[in-house]
Amino acid sequence: xxxxxxxxxxxxxxxxxxxxxxxxxxxxxxxxxxxxxxxxxxxxxxxxxxxxxxxxxxxxxxxxxxxxxxxxxxxxxxxxxxxxxxxxxxxxxxxxxxxxxxxxxxxxxxxxxxxxxxxxxxxxxxxxxxxxxxxxxxxxxxxxxxxxxxxxxxxxxxxxxxxxxxxxxxxxxxxxxxxxxxxxxx
Numbered sequence: 001x002x003x004x005x006x007x008x009x010x011x012x013x014x015x016x017x018x019x020x021x022x023x024x025x026x027x028x029x030x031x032x033x034x035x036x037x038x039x040x041x042x043x044x045x046x047x048x049x050x051x052x053x054x055x056x057x058x059x060x061x062x063x064x065x066x067x068x069x070x071x072x073x074x075x076x077x078x079x080x081x082x083x084x085x086x087x088x089x090x091x092x093x094x095x096x097x098x099x100x101x102x103x104x105x106x107x108x109x110x111x112x113x114x115x116x117x118x119x120x121x122x123x124x125x126x127x128x129x130x131x132x133x134x135x136x137x138x139x140x141x142x143x144x145x146x147x148x149x150x151x152x153x154x155x156x157x158x159x160x161x162x163x164x165x166x167x168x169x170x171x172x173x174x175x176x177x178x179x180x181x182x183x184x185x186x
Contacts, residue, residue, distance in 0.1 A: 043067050048116040050143050055088070055151075056081040056112060065115075074114045081109035089163075091154040099150045100157050101133060108150070139175050139182070144168070 046053055046066045057065045058080060068076055082105050086092045092105045099108055111134075118134050119125065125136030128146040137143060144166045152163040173183035 046070070046073075046115050049112070049147070051147055052112050052115055056084045056109070058084065070114050070116045074110055076113075078106075078110045078113040081113045082106055085109050085112075085151065089151050089160075091152050091159045098155055100153060100155060101150065102155075140171065142166075142169060 044066060046068075048070070053062075053065060057077065061077070061080065065073065065077055085108070086105050091097060091099065096104065098104050101108070103111065117137055120132070120135035123135055124132050125138055126132050127134065127137045127141040127143045129141075145164070145168075148166060149157045149164045152160040154160070157164065171183060175181050175183055
């Protein structure tokens with residue numbers, strides 16, 4: 001008897017929830033039609049290339065850099081980047097020193113100061129694979145080591161070997177072969 005009573009009460013509650021959730025409004029006017037961009041949004045951080053902003057933008061200029069439109073960053077911040085690069089890297093200690101891309105300090109920091117992630121529309125997407133440079137970024141790309149090599153490695157990546165590698169050569173888990181591609185955290 002008690003079991004029948006519990007089944008009856010459960011049925012009544014379930015039916016109530018179903019009926020309350022039903023509507024004969026078939027217009028679907030109350031469903032969102034897409035994202036709502038009507039609010040006020042502010043850019044808080046600029047990080048097109050990992051670690052570039054962190055290393056080359058002086059602390060007093062972080063907020064200004066982060067809200068500057070990328071097309072204006074090069075003109076506004078390149079000299080700061082160059083000053084910080086030449087102070088940081090012995091690979092640029094002498095006039096005319098270049099990195100493995102053949103870029104001197106002024107040219108290299110001009111490239112870095114516009115902190116965007118370039119994307120090749122008709123070639124391989126990679127941060128650096130020995131041939132292609134800054135054509136995008138694949139998940140498995142060792143971005144920090146590439147940046148360290150370009151900053152400290154000199155013309156042939158042989159200068160300052162202790163500064164030119166973060167010694168993290170792969171992700172701790174294999175990336176998936178289909179979307180979302182990222183390995184599960186556990």
